[in-house]
Amino acid sequence: MPDRSLVFPASEYRQRTARLQERMALAGLDALLLTSAADVFYVTGFLTRFWESPARPWFIVVPASGDPVAVIPAIGADLMQRTWIADIRTWPAPVPQDDGITLLTETLAAITPENGRIGLPMGLETQLRMPLGDYEVLRRALSSRQFVDATDVVRRVREIKSDAEVQKIRASCQIADAAYAQVPDFAARGTPLDLVFRDFQIALLANGADWVSYVAGGAGPNGYGDVISPAAPTPLAHGDILMLDTGSVKDGYFCDFDRNFAIGPASDIAKRAHHALWHATEDVLNTLHPGHRACDVHRLLTEGITRHGGTPTGGRLGHGLGITLTEWPSFTPLDQTELRAGMVLTLEPGCSTENGRMIVHEENLLLTETGPILLSRRAPCDLPEITR
């Protein structure tokens, strides 16, 4: 008897499928082809770290009506059978000569009319997780059908989180909250940064993370120059600002927020930057509402930093969050996406300090009809100091 509720009950996935099919109808799609870890998990509940291996492609076909079909490597059959998906077709991947393409072709051919339209995500923030050459074989084998971009179909559905999803993201945030509270226990003047990264990951796991997909950070005098590097063994020094950022995972759902700590008493420069970031964020938390566009958030944060005495950095100042570390939309000057109730978002303003360095501040929130609800525990108004 299969356990048909790996992360959520089947009803959650049925609702998602129905929402996708509504959008597919509007877009005139006869099938939706999904290949990414996130999209496959979203529709089926199939959750595994096995995506780390690039050896095998995985396919989910969502028909215009009816339940999705899984076309997957045989090694995944046992796990997929425990999801709500009943129609599971496998091949003994990896097969150099035909790695599932004939099986996928037959599946799509049976589900769509001769002149049908097959959608797959081809747009911003999407990738096709299968060999490009195999995609071209598939297109030729189904040459009477059109392959069209379905980014919006997937995006507009995934962007709006169900209550069950929000609970999962909140749980993930709470794990990171608990780990951040322990940072002063393992980071102080003299601690090498790479050891801080290691102990922070241990703290996330010890507080309940299933795994830690992302940790980044930095440390330097009054700020850091870069927020994506691995940690060097450089010891933390008096006057450094230490930043840690994580996308750790619980039940397939990410948090994504950072925290800053002054090593020794914070300088006036660091305090001013943190003050500007905290109050700019606070202002947006107090005013954000559905109908704002993504670019409005960028503008509000940038203006807020200036108003509160800081110098805004450029770049993306936040984004969507859920089953990947970052999701649509992006808080940039160019993203016109209208924000809707049900979106889970990060606010991630940055403030320049000196010598090309910066401080970045981040919170996670759910946008409701009446405004944001914080999912991360609000960072303290005053920059925390680690003085031992």
Added chain:
Amino acid sequence: MPDRSLVFPASEYRQRTARLQERMALAGLDALLLTSAADVFYVTGFLTRFWESPARPWFIVVPASGDPVAVIPAIGADLMQRTWIADIRTWPAPVPQDDGITLLTETLAAITPENGRIGLPMGLETQLRMPLGDYEVLRRALSSRQFVDATDVVRRVREIKSDAEVQKIRASCQIADAAYAQVPDFAARGTPLDLVFRDFQIALLANGADWVSYVAGGAGPNGYGDVISPAAPTPLAHGDILMLDTGSVKDGYFCDFDRNFAIGPASDIAKRAHHALWHATEDVLNTLHPGHRACDVHRLLTEGITRHGGTPTGGRLGHGLGITLTEWPSFTPLDQTELRAGMVLTLEPGCSTENGRMIVHEENLLLTETGPILLSRRAPCDLPEITR
């Protein structure tokens, strides 16, 4: 003054580039376009966990001669400047209207002749890490040029590890060795499997892993049905075989091997399976040499299991290893790849026990002219028992 040695000295990356360019010349390529985390790291030394965010594409262009060019999001400029790459071109990603495609088009147009050939990996075990729609825009913008499959160019170079790479993989294996030695400290009858997974990840970090990209495993009476699922909170029971498998990372290099433990005294069924797996592996460790094909290893392991009294499972029985959890080739009946000295490989035979369950055994090795050198500490000949 940039630090031009993030993981290796620049000479390592120059040698790799020269080897790629030799293969490119044989394949008649004017440029090689790389988009994946592994390929970008391989050529440049650019190592970051930021790939976890699907928001931005990253491009490395290797010309037919001369140094590679990085065409990357501005957020990565600071880190890329610390590698050996001098020609770094950035755009303020994510830009919905043009996410680096004009910049990439200009770069490729300047480097290749009008009727030039641009290679990119399109084959088995590869993925294009950029939006498919943007790739189609790029092809149209460079429509006088051919875009061709360069999987073999990349693969034949990456498959042969330098001494420096082998040292990194060995270090990663040693970290896992140390963590496996501690499993009896945190796993015993009654311990929930999800807690075992958590504590195992903590042990990997505490022993020096930079991060833990992959942990899988299973537990059940005389074996497990599946090796890719996340852990449930089911307590370990007397008679279970517990398996843990990890691809943890040090300096960008993976290990990938598992270990099995009997919870309580091992049954005769489990002992027989472990005996067959251990000796089948031992036989291959004693006989493998360059010139064997990947399919030969599959056959040798399968025949060995039978000869030593076990029932072989199907599926892939090992693969390449290095900067991704799994690399080419695959030990399947269909993979004709000839093994060469310098390959780092896993042997991963599986043995059926009862009721659809199995035991899987895995070691990591370097293939030299004179045969394999183990990189993982050899699993004990007798199945370890956790009897407390």
